[in-house]
Amino acid sequence: MSLIVMKFGGSSVGDAERMIRVAKRIIARKQQGHQCVVVVSAMGDSTDELIDLSRKIYDGKPPAREMDMLLSTGEQVSVALLSMAIHNLGEQAVSFTGWQAGMVTEAIHGNARISEINPVRVMEALANNNVVIVAGFQGMTEIGEITTLGRGGSDTTAVAMAAAIKADICEIYTDVDGIYSTDPRVVKVARKLDEISYDEMLELANLGAAVLHPRAVEYAKHNQVALVVRSSFNENEGTQVKEEVSMEQGIVVRGIASDKDVARISIIAVPEKPGQLATVFTALAKEQIDVDIIVQSGVQNGSADFSFTVSIADIAKVMQVLEGIQEQVGYQEATSEVDLVKVSIVGAGMVSHPGVAATMFETISALGISINMVSTSEIKMSCVINNARLHEVINALHTAYGLDAEQQAFVGGPSDRR
């Protein structure tokens, strides 16, 4: 017998029929001999409906405290109905709000972090042979204010609860079969991954965000909670997310991600003197601008060029900040460029396989596409390229790294084989 946490998102419980299907799934798990704690989100569009209602009443952004009071009802409706559905099928269940389940958060509304979990009532209810249904996305501050956890909140609730009750596994049920090597809409032969490490999953966040929120992955990594991402519509195995991932299959690159929200800012002819980079990036940080890749050219004639990428929405603000420091820094010109994309390959084994980088460059060059910027980390390598031929690039990389379904996985780059 093991103790499992099962998490179902809003689309899995979108109507009465789906709710009943989820109840059957839970009961099947219980009848296999497991103790089940279920975390559930608000039904389908119900959160959006509550937000619409608030818009009719409040002009602009409503007070966050009252918004939490409002939105937390969505999950409370779900837990009550799911518990009824389980009762109706003849099993015992008890539903809990976030605060009843002991989810204590910091005193921030709309995006609170979990500060402590006291799952006393959850454990008692389990001991009395109940399926325990916990409202995702919500908690309570120490003084009894209702809070919500923000985006990915229900995933985080599930992982945090799994850690607190020392569950054997935390199963995230979703509408896809698991985590894929890349977006299956772009690459028809995308491969469903049997397993992936926490770090890889974090780097693949923009692939996985729809099924598993990065914040939940961080929490899982920190607390070493074993995750499984699997479909709520079939019995397929899904993808395991864990610390150590087997290398048996020799998979070096586990997935390919892309991000179109990329603007490149270039600062031309920055006179060489100490602290120039610091001046620029401190000024940007003050304005809360997130800078991703930073590249500096070599120094020529006492001056250098910088490039960095930011979110497209931030371009205007960046240019304004740069103007404000032009005199101080003494650069010649600042430009911005869009229509770009960042393509990333992710794999925990990359650090020990030097050929991986060369394969990426060769594959992109072979398509006659130039690489504008490069950035590397231990488990990720990103290239910024023109976005016109993105799908072609992703498909070529997917094949080059042996990720295509049924294809033998890549075990080392061409440089290794030479």
Next chain:
Amino acid sequence: MSLIVMKFGGSSVGDAERMIRVAKRIIARKQQGHQCVVVVSAMGDSTDELIDLSRKIYDGKPPAREMDMLLSTGEQVSVALLSMAIHNLGEQAVSFTGWQAGMVTEAIHGNARISEINPVRVMEALANNNVVIVAGFQGMTEIGEITTLGRGGSDTTAVAMAAAIKADICEIYTDVDGIYSTDPRVVKVARKLDEISYDEMLELANLGAAVLHPRAVEYAKHNQVALVVRSSFNENEGTQVKEEVSMEQGIVVRGIASDKDVARISIIAVPEKPGQLATVFTALAKEQIDVDIIVQSGVQNGSADFSFTVSIADIAKVMQVLEGIQEQVGYQEATSEVDLVKVSIVGAGMVSHPGVAATMFETISALGISINMVSTSEIKMSCVINNARLHEVINALHTAYGLDAEQQAFVGGPSDRR
């Protein structure tokens, strides 16, 4: 400055527009210099919608605990939105669920009684110049289970909160102008009462139930909370419900009520011996049957007839109980009769005006209608008659007791004048 509790029902906050109108009403009260605690019900049909949802998931009556979990969200949505509406108009407000407001109830789901109120957070929020919005109809048990108070729950919340915080007045806002001398749909000249005593209000329950639940009236009487029932749609004065009602206007009968859910059961030829009545009514009580009027004929030839009234829905069960004790009691026959109605006149001054009863009998007899049963209490007198001419009877009584609007009120029955 006074401290007031304002209660708004579901129809008063049925949509965004009404919610905003209620917010304006509250702010007007605050700007008059009052401290306001507002109790609010679930929006319009939202409770019914939640019940419908539960029916799609559970066959039969869902577990009461989970039903409370589900239904309590309705009021939580209302308080959050009403608070937002007040914020949007530039005033400070804080919403509280039942448990946040300190409503502690006994551990019964679906129909819990309030056991204790700890309004610490309510008082704190008031001290910080907030309008405090409290979810009606709900509370929490000592171990943290969410409960609901059953029918009339929000009225009870308002009265209980008013008692706990020692409010100067508890205003019940509704869709009518106040309490009427009788149903205005039956009597066109029904009179709006300026005031009514708790006891009269309780006896007029079936007149007032739609606007003020008897349970809330009992709670108000017990805690001496001054109530006002008034319209949420206009500024009219409404009806004051309190302990001592002025007799200046000489009003002896304050209102006329009727109840069509009346079945008369007759037990014919019950041999006279001690304990016969006890045997019958103990057997009925064991089956949870509420008996209203009981009449016993005089003893003739060593046996008597009994009659009593019950709810129509209980007839079959009553007949079954009676069959079970026929041998023991030794009665000859038991019969049931429907198509009856109970007409009641209510007034705290009745006890000191013996003519009141005579006027009732005379008025009904003058219409050629026979009276089947009579029952009296200190402030009420009821007659069971055939229901065919009910409206005629109520109108005649309304005039006879001087209740017609603009008419001089009845100051004593004909017997007195003789």
